[in-house]
Amino acid sequence: MRFQFMTPQTLGEKIAADQQPVVVDIRDGNSFAAGRIKDSTALDNSNVQQFIEQTPKDAPVVVCCYHGNSSQSAAQFLVDQGFSEVYSLQGGYEMWKIAFPQYCES
Ligand SMILES: O=S(=O)([O-])[S-]
Numbered sequence: 001m002r003f004q005f006m007t008p009q010t011l012g013e014k015i016a017a018d019q020q021p022v023v024v025d026i027r028d029g030n031s032f033a034a035g036r037i038k039d040s041t042a043l044d045n046s047n048v049q050q051f052i053e054q055t056p057k058d059a060p061v062v063v064c065c066y067h068g069n070s071s072q073s074a075a076q077f078l079v080d081q082g083f084s085e086v087y088s089l090q091g092g093y094e095m096w097k098i099a100f101p102q103y104c105e106s
Helices: 008-016 029-034 048-054 070-080 092-099
Strands: 004-006 022-025 061-064 086-089
Touching: 004 008, 008 092, 061 070, 061 092, 070 086, 086 092
Parallel strands: 004 086, 022 061, 061 086
Antiparallel strands: none
């Protein structure tokens, strides 16, 4: 199975409809602290195993990085761990913060 892509527009619509998927952010900790998608979770080597064990495998998961490149391999990794619906956020946080500043937090 392969990961899928999600546009900022689609994620914004889901958040607006109170249907926010699980959003994980693989950027470095300082970037995450400075600004992130609302209700997102920082994911790194220290907590990825716990995330895999504790998150239902059928939960939709969206992976966010800086520009939407490295999120693709992270998304594929999660698919390979058994998650059935994983998306790479197109444009990453850099595009997100321009498109949906109202859904950012710091
Ligand atoms: O590779 S990346 O800039 O999308 S994190």
